[in-house]
Structures are given as C-alpha cells and as structure tokens.
Amino acid sequence: MLASLWNYLGVLPFFAFIIAFLIFPATNLFAGAFQDAKGNFTLVNIQGLFSPYILKAYRTSLEVSLITSVSGGVLGFFVAYAITMGAAPRWVRSSLLTFSGLAANFGGVPLAFAFIATMGRTGFVTAILKSICYSAADASQVCPFDPYKAGFSLYSTVGLAVTYTYFQFPLMVLVITPAIEGLKREWREAAENLGASAWQYWWLIGFPVLLPSILGATLLLFGSAFGAYATAQALTGGSILLVTIVIGQQIRGDVLGDTNLGYALALGMVVVMAFCIALYALLDRRASRWLRR
Amino acid sequence: MAFLEISGVTKHFGPDAGAAVDDFSLSIERGEFISFLGPSGCGKTTTLRVVAGFEQASAGSVHINGVDVSSVPANRRNVGMVFQAYALFPNMTVAENVGFGLRVAGQPAALIQARVAVMLELIRLPDYARRYPHQLSGGQQQRVALARALAVQPQLLLLDEPLSALDAKIRIELRSEIRRIQQELKLTTIYVTHDQEEALSLSDRIVVMNMGRIEQVGTPFEIYNYPRTAFTASFVGHLNLLPVQVTDAATGACTFEGTPLASSQPAPNKQAGSARLAIRPEELVLNGTGANRLSGRVLSVNFLGNVVRLRVRVGAVELSVDMFNERKLVLPAVDAQVVLSFPAHACWLMD
Numbered sequence: 001m002l003a004s005l006w007n008y009l010g011v012l013p014f015f016a017f018i019i020a021f022l023i024f025p026a027t028n029l030f031a032g033a034f035q036d037a038k039g040n041f042t043l044v045n046i047q048g049l050f051s052p053y054i055l056k057a058y059r060t061s062l063e064v065s066l067i068t069s070v071s072g073g074v075l076g077f078f079v080a081y082a083i084t085m086g087a088a089p090r091w092v093r094s095s096l097l098t099f100s101g102l103a104a105n106f107g108g109v110p111l112a113f114a115f116i117a118t119m120g121r122t123g124f125v126t127a128i129l130k131s132i133c134y135s136a137a138d139a140s141q142v143c144p145f146d147p148y149k150a151g152f153s154l155y156s157t158v159g160l161a162v163t164y165t166y167f168q169f170p171l172m173v174l175v176i177t178p179a180i181e182g183l184k185r186e187w188r189e190a191a192e193n194l195g196a197s198a199w200q201y202w203w204l205i206g207f208p209v210l211l212p213s214i215l216g217a218t219l220l221l222f223g224s225a226f227g228a229y230a231t232a233q234a235l236t237g238g239s240i241l242l243v244t245i246v247i248g249q250q251i252r253g254d255v256l257g258d259t260n261l262g263y264a265l266a267l268g269m270v271v272v273m274a275f276c277i278a279l280y281a282l283l284d285r286r287a288s289r290w291l292r293r
Numbered sequence: 294m295a296f297l298e299i300s301g302v303t304k305h306f307g308p309d310a311g312a313a314v315d316d317f318s319l320s321i322e323r324g325e326f327i328s329f330l331g332p333s334g335c336g337k338t339t340t341l342r343v344v345a346g347f348e349q350a351s352a353g354s355v356h357i358n359g360v361d362v363s364s365v366p367a368n369r370r371n372v373g374m375v376f377q378a379y380a381l382f383p384n385m386t387v388a389e390n391v392g393f394g395l396r397v398a399g400q401p402a403a404l405i406q407a408r409v410a411v412m413l414e415l416i417r418l419p420d421y422a423r424r425y426p427h428q429l430s431g432g433q434q435q436r437v438a439l440a441r442a443l444a445v446q447p448q449l450l451l452l453d454e455p456l457s458a459l460d461a462k463i464r465i466e467l468r469s470e471i472r473r474i475q476q477e478l479k480l481t482t483i484y485v486t487h488d489q490e491e492a493l494s495l496s497d498r499i500v501v502m503n504m505g506r507i508e509q510v511g512t513p514f515e516i517y518n519y520p521r522t523a524f525t526a527s528f529v530g531h532l533n534l535l536p537v538q539v540t541d542a543a544t545g546a547c548t549f550e551g552t553p554l555a556s557s558q559p560a561p562n563k564q565a566g567s568a569r570l571a572i573r574p575e576e577l578v579l580n581g582t583g584a585n586r587l588s589g590r591v592l593s594v595n596f597l598g599n600v601v602r603l604r605v606r607v608g609a610v611e612l613s614v615d616m617f618n619e620r621k622l623v624l625p626a627v628d629a630q631v632v633l634s635f636p637a638h639a640c641w642l643m644d
Binding site for chain 1: 345347366367368369371372373374376378380381382383384385386393394396397398425427438441442445
C-alpha cells in the first residue's frame, strides 16, 4: 500500500499546483462575481453582463472565435489531408508539422507585431499589393489590389480573424493529422472494391470516422480563440472589444475599473465554454456512437 | 480463353526498382480455387492487387470473362476482395457493412435487406446484423468481410491472406468455411497465402511464387510430391537433403558417404558428380524394408500429437523422420542406433 502510494508521489506537485492556481482562483472568481467592492453579496455584476456594451463584447468574441475555428479548422484539415493522404513529399510533411508546432504556440504580442509589419497600413505586403498599378484609359492610375482601399483593415474583426487563423490552422493540423493517419488504407480500398466512388468513400466512411476528431479539434480551436487576449490587445490597442479585453479593462485597476464586474465577465466566459463543451459532448455522442456500443 | 486470363503481367514500383512481379501468366477456369503461395515479398499480393485493379501493371494484361480489364478502375471491376487486416468499416453495423456494395450501387433498401439476410445466413452469423465491428472477434470480422465481398455477387473472389491475423484454431475452422462457401457458390477464387498448409488444403491448383516469378503451377498433390524446383521442394513441406555423389546419371544411382542409394529419376543435369538427394520426412521408415538403408543415431524425439518427429544423425547430416502416432507406438530412445529405410521412388536428385 505504502509502496504503491510512493509510486504515485509524482502527481502531488500537480495537485498542489491545480489547487493553488485553478481551484482556489476559480472559487475566488465565482465568489467575487457575486460581491460588490466591499465584499457584500450582490447581483449587480451579473446584471451588468446584460448591458449592451458587454453583450456586444460577447458577440464579437463569439463571432471571432467561431469564424476562426471554422476557417482555421477547414484550412488545417486540408493541409493535414495533403501531408497524409495526399502523399506530399517527406520534407514538405516534416517541415509543415514543425511549422505547425511552432505557429500553434505563436501568439500574443510577437504575432500582432508580425501582422502589423506585413499586413498593417504600412506593412510590406500591403505596400507590394498597393504598388501593383496600371494606367486606365483616362490616364489615371488604377491600383486594384490595394487592400485598405478595398475595405480591408487589419485593425478590424476581419483583420483579427486573419491574425488568429495564423495559430488556429496549425493547431488543427497538429490535432487532426494523427486522426487522418488513423484512416486505414484498407477501408478505402474495400470501398473502392465494392464499387464506391472516392466521394462515396469520404461521405460514408472517411468523414464519419473522422467526425469525432473534427468536432473535438474545432472545440479546441474555439477555446483557444475565445480565450486569446494579448494578440487582440496588441493588434488593435483595445479598440475591438472582446470579452477578454473588457475583462482586462476592468481589472487593470484604472479609475474606470470594476474588479467584480471583471469576475462576472470571466464567469460568463466559463459559462459559454461550459455550454460549448456540453454541445460538443452531445454531438460527439452521436458522431461516435459506433465506438461506444 | 479461360475465365480469368493473366498474361505477361509485370510490375515495377518505380523506374529503378526490380520487378515485384515478373512476366506472370496464368489461365484460371471458372469456379476454380487457386492459391498463390510464396514467402513475403514474392509478388503474390502484388499480382492479386493487379487483378483487383489497385495496382496498374507495368506490362501485360488481365482478362476477366473475355473482357480486358487492364484499364478498368477498381470500383468497376466487380471483383470481391477480402483483406488481411479486418477492413470492415468501423462506423457501420454488420448489416451496413454487408450491404455497402449494394447501397453505393443504388439498390432499393428492401433488396439490400433481403440480400444481407441471405449473406449473414451464409456465413452463419444471422444474429449479428446490428453489431459494430469492434464488438466482433477477429474470426467473425473476417466472416463479415467475406459476406460483404460476396454480397455484390462478384465475378471473382480475391482473398489476401485472410486468415493470417487469426488464432490457429479459428484459422482452420474458417478455412473450411471459405472452401464450403466457394464450392456452394461455384465462385472463381484466388487465395494469397504464405501458409503452405492453407494452400494445400484449400486449392484446386497452387501457384508457387518466388521473387516475382512463378516457380510451379499444379494440384496440391503434384506440388507436394513432384516439386519441379528446389525452391518449391523446400518451401512446401519439410525436406531432407543428403549431399550425394551421382554414380549413374541416367538411372539416378548415387552414393552417400560410401553407401549406395537408388533413386527413380535421372539426375537433373544428366551427369555424374555431386548433387543433393531429396526425401520427405514421412518417407523415411524406422527399421523398415525399403531398398535404401542408412544407419544413424537418434538425437531427439518430439511428440507433436498426431505425428512424432525424430532427428537422426546419419554421417555428417541430420535427418528429420516423421511417423504417425498410434497408441502402441514404441518410441526409440535418444542415442539409440536406428536404421532408416526408404524406397527408390520416394527420393529424387536435385542440383
């Protein structure tokens, strides 16, 4: 008994860490959401969540997370498909996987800076696109690829989505590649042998088999976008109101801040994530019922 | 033209690679059960995959029922295939798996249902329709895979080492099942295996392959008793080889360490000199009356159940001797001196 306990000793720091930095703060946060600045019980903070300003922040956050988890997911899926089933050369595969490992963890201020330097108003990619011009019939200069004239702005929701995609799709590649590799060649050949077209194979076997993994990966992507803060803050200087940015404003301690409202906002995020996880669990139950029965 | 005509099929994987299959030609009659037998890498699976349409032959052609299918894609060949690893679709029930081919062909649901029921009856798993593959044993999965391949009524059935992932007992059970179903449906079948016992017990004819080439084609009886090449002789069954000096190439007479021995066939290269005398373990008789006699010392006695296998040292070589078990059998002791005898017709000379 003692000997086996000794073998489990390694998990002790883990639990200590979790208690100190997850359980304790989460309890604190939960309690704080229902307290005013003096520590008295109140529902004002929760009420505050339903002000138009904060509801808009939730909407923007959800929008950006949804768009980037789907766009990053689709993009990442096809990249993963290309390097597995598509029989891309070995070096393409290994360099893409290495890149994904890096890029999936590349966020925050450096990422924001990188995008400002490339796609910002004076970024060099913007400059190159701007310089592609020709003379129209009336001798005026036409520059059809100027992104900012075409309505694009890096400092908008769209710009934010593009920036997030940079770490979203590599994350998808990392998560989904093993799943695609798990598709057996024999399934494909058996389907073909029985008269199925490639499309029928994917619709009836490939996609359904991958669906639980795709759902899980999309949830992961959603979570990583929903919780992102530094990238958006550095990119837009807080001009796009995401929930995380509003929380930052509340707890940074300037005059306008209301720490307890910040707690309530965070609680709201927990609720949103809990809802997403519940939805995932429900979909996954359906998608992978053949695994469980 | 035979029902299945494989003519001069050659397959190279890549421009610099050697031939995985080298000039393979074979005619298979309707309803025949043919085994491709050989060690791994001998090209048997590649040949099968060329017939199935999963590989494009570098040269040669495949005709099924008079139609050249060489450029017909795999999903239009109407050839059933059973794979080595259980290739059942994991997200579908047994019934859905079996009905898959009919479903993608756009058959009405009622017809599919009826056909699935017939198939499950055929493989003797009628109560398993609603199970998922992971709820089945390996043997059951392979039965379902067989049913799935047969449901579309293929003109040809291809089996790629279907039993090699199974336990010995299930293997024997399922192999007679495969033969029963094949006979029942009178289905032209190609069976790829590296297991000689499977090939011998199942086939109408066996194609022994080595290094991409056909070594010999024949009935199991011919392949085992009259191997034409050294490879076939040693790959199929156990073989004792005695280094001998040929004294009369025309009659096949020779000597082993001074002892004269008679064989029934002339030496293969028609000249005297050193050669090897081949003899199956079951042809050697302990203290028998055969024309050829060799004395030796028993090294080991292995009781295998129905057979007892002895190792006997004769001069510089060790010979295997198999005898049938019976209750009154008296096993020789280790180190006992014995005389082995065998008739002239049981042995043959090889280079």
